[in-house]
Every structure is written in C-alpha cells, then in structure tokens.
Amino acid sequence: MNSYKILVTNDDGVHSPGLRILYNAVRDLGRVYVVAPETPKSASGLGITLHKPLRLERYKLWEDVEVFTTNGTPSDIVYLALNEIASDFDLAVSGVNIGDNTSIQVILSSGTVGAAAQAALVGVRSVAFSAAVNEPDQLAGDYAERIQKASRLIAEWVLRKGLPEGVDILNVNYPPPDKWSGSVEVAPPARLRYLQRVTINYDPRGRRYYWLYGKSIEPQEGTDVYSLFVKGAITLTPLSLNLTPEGSVYKRAVEGLLSLVDTIRARVS
C-alpha cells in the first residue's frame, strides 16, 4: 500500500482548511506530496503560466508536514510537481474546495477541477473534491470529519480500482452541511449553474468599476446541481475531457461543415 505516490493540491491556497482535510484523508495511503498555491487561485480554470517565472518554496507548515507552495496556478502545480518532485504519481487529488464545483460552466472555470484535468491529460488518475459551503470556517467539526472519511474511501477506491474506462476525472461534491442526507449519487453535470451578472460601483476617485457575481439558476432534476442541493447527496460526477461530439453527432457535424469547407477552398487560395 505504501508504495503509492499521491499529489495533494487545491486552488484555495495553502491556508485553506480543505487542503488539510484532504491531506489527512490520504496521508496513510502512500507517500503524499502537498503542493498548493501560496494565495487563492479560485476560478483559474486550466490556466497555465507561460510568461513569467514561478517559485516553489518548501515549508513545514503543519506539525510535521512538508508542504510546497508556488505563485503559479493549480495547473502549473501539476507540471511543476511532475517535473520537480516526482514523475510517477499514482493519484492526484485536488481540494477540498470551499464552494461546490457543479455544472459544466463552473467545472471548466474551476482551478480545483483544472488541476485534476491537467493531471488526467498526462495520465495521472485524478479526483477533484469540493464542498458546498461559502466560508472556510464551515469546513469544521462533524461535517469536516465526514468529508475526510468519504474522501479517504474515494481515494483508496480509485487507487485500487482506477477510474472506469472513458472517465478522465472523478468530480466529487459534498452537500451543504444543513442539507446532508447521507445519500450518495452519481450524476452528470448541469450545463449552467449561474446567470453571470455585474454590479457597478465607484472607487474613491469616482471612477467606475465592475464586479462579477453569479445568480443561482433553479437546478434541473437529474443533474449534479440537483443531486447536491435538492437531494443533499454526496455527488459523484464522472467527467470526460474528450471535447468531440459523440459518434453520430460528430459525423453529421462534419457533413454539415462540408459546404463551409468547399466555400473556403474555392475562395481562399
């Protein structure tokens, strides 16, 4: 068992209690490497840093645990870890994020899932963990213990069995503490979670600024959002990064594009 190499990362930064919970969940499953952003990098998606240097610092942050921090994004962390720490991770776990990562809209902008996605692309099995809370302080007590226990079971299962065929990432969301029902469900992602809106305000010099925020959309039955918030279930969502429409849809799309292909061919030499 102790030969497994496990990368633990997140996007909320090294001081998030979610990182500690995830470390505790997997600490005795193998050799664990914790690498996290030095400051929060929420909503950084799969963004990587190509145009500036990255730092990698080594700390003893918790009692006896060695932690690496970086100024890079969660995606950068995967590549830094694979190049500078160990090239043969058996598992990458990311989180536990403060805030759910449900719906395609949120998943694709999520740094938590972003790190898992980068790991998956280079062949490392990966799981993203998120909890539907607003504040770090909520990740405490009984709720944190249940999350740690479930995360451990999931990590252990994936280490032993691998992810099902065709699945790149297992995206795990924990329900809000006051809605926790004890059930566990597998559900596909909704498309949208928020209507994105903008508030306008004025700085002390009278110049206008904008701030983005999301207005929740009513959850649709059969989606991860519904399973998490309406049914209060621990929600497991198998994700594929294959961006190609499925078989027959792709075929029809190619046929549909033929008239465009012909037009360009005829008019651009």
Next chain:
Amino acid sequence: MNSYKILVTNDDGVHSPGLRILYNAVRDLGRVYVVAPETPKSASGLGITLHKPLRLERYKLWEDVEVFTTNGTPSDIVYLALNEIASDFDLAVSGVNIGDNTSIQVILSSGTVGAAAQAALVGVRSVAFSAAVNEPDQLAGDYAERIQKASRLIAEWVLRKGLPEGVDILNVNYPPPDKWSGSVEVAPPARLRYLQRVTINYDPRGRRYYWLYGKSIEPQEGTDVYSLFVKGAITLTPLSLNLTPEGSVYKRAVEGLLSLVDTIRARVS
C-alpha cells in the same frame, strides 16, 4: 444583414494585430463590438475574475473604431459584454490568436477558446480563430489577408447557418505561413500537444525560479495537430462542451462506480 450583433474579442490583448484582422473580417457583417484585454491574457483558459473589481475603458484605438478594454480575462469579457454592452449577440468571435490552439490540452488552457466557450455556454454561437505563428509580426501581408478572408467566410457562414447540432464552438486554426497548402479539413482534437517541461534558473539575488515550456509531441494522423502542421490545412474542429462520457461508456461508468457508492453509503452517515 446589418442587424447582426457581433462580439470580437481575444486573449492576446487590444494591441495584437490578430484582433484587428478579426475586426476587419467581420466589420461589415453587422454591428461589431470590440472588447479586449488591456494586456495579454494568454493561457487563461476559462478563468473568471471573482475576487477583484474589473475596469472597462472605451477608446478610439484604430482610425474610427471604438474599442473597449478591460483588466479582466477573456471569459470576464463575455460576461461584461453581455451585461454592459448588449445582451443579444448573434455571434462571438475570438482571436486571431498568435499561436495555434490545437489539442484538448491546449484548447482547455486557451483564453481564446475560453471566451468562445463562455459565450457558447450562455447560448451565443461562437468561433475561435488561431494562427500557427510565434510572433505578432508574422500576422502580416498575404498571410494576414488570406486569414482575414477565410475568417470572414466562416463568420458569415455561421451567422447564416448556425453551428451544426451538438457543436458548441467551431475552433479554427490557420497553418504556419510556410506550410499553407490551400486545403481545408475538419479534424478532431489530439489529446496532447506538448510535454510540459520546466527550466530552472537563478535571479540576481541567487534565488531559484522555474519557467514552464512545452516540448512539441509528434502529431498523430487524424488529429487537428496533424492536419494543421503536417498537411498545412486550414483546420476546423467542432467542439462539444458536454463533459459526460458518451452513452454506453457513461452507463458502464455509473455501474463501475456502484461499489464505491455502496462503500461510502455504508461507512459515512
């Protein structure tokens, strides 16, 4: 024709010649709104800015063209534009990016495709355009003219016919100028384009820093990378943002996860 509302954006920033080419390509297809990052935001993926204020400035940047700039990401731009400029865009075009956006790995980290993806998620038809060059200066002369002409044909076609069913984004890549063969192909994305590597160097104070870079992987036949670089074709890639594995694969994945569901149910209350 002139009733169409078109959003033009990019991730290389307002000073990129690619933005100007794309504006010129669509300028007489409708009412065109140019909104771009004030500085380059390459590789920002679908990242959005939730934790700081955004600015939106209005300039007359080119002769007579009104341009908005922002400190936000390409994804932010889509939401700013939809909330503050016009809520009913018929088309969002992003690019022309300096550098190709081929392979799932690069596509998911791309700010150019990121903007197109955010637009697609909220129901705006979108096309991402990229050119396989290393430097802005290469987007000039004959090459730029051909790109402008082809981009115009593509935008016009999508405005008239829409994207094929099941397609969220049309991802367009133009081949390197010295490989341009005149052919046009539809191809799905490769999985990987680069082996991500890290160089190590030392700053003037002797502190170590890291810099990420990609080592190209040999292109596989039948992929966007092969079509673009080996065949020199204008490469059209229909993308789906549906992150769920297709039909039977998803079914088997759900069955495969049942033992995990049962384990968590039994052991976490």
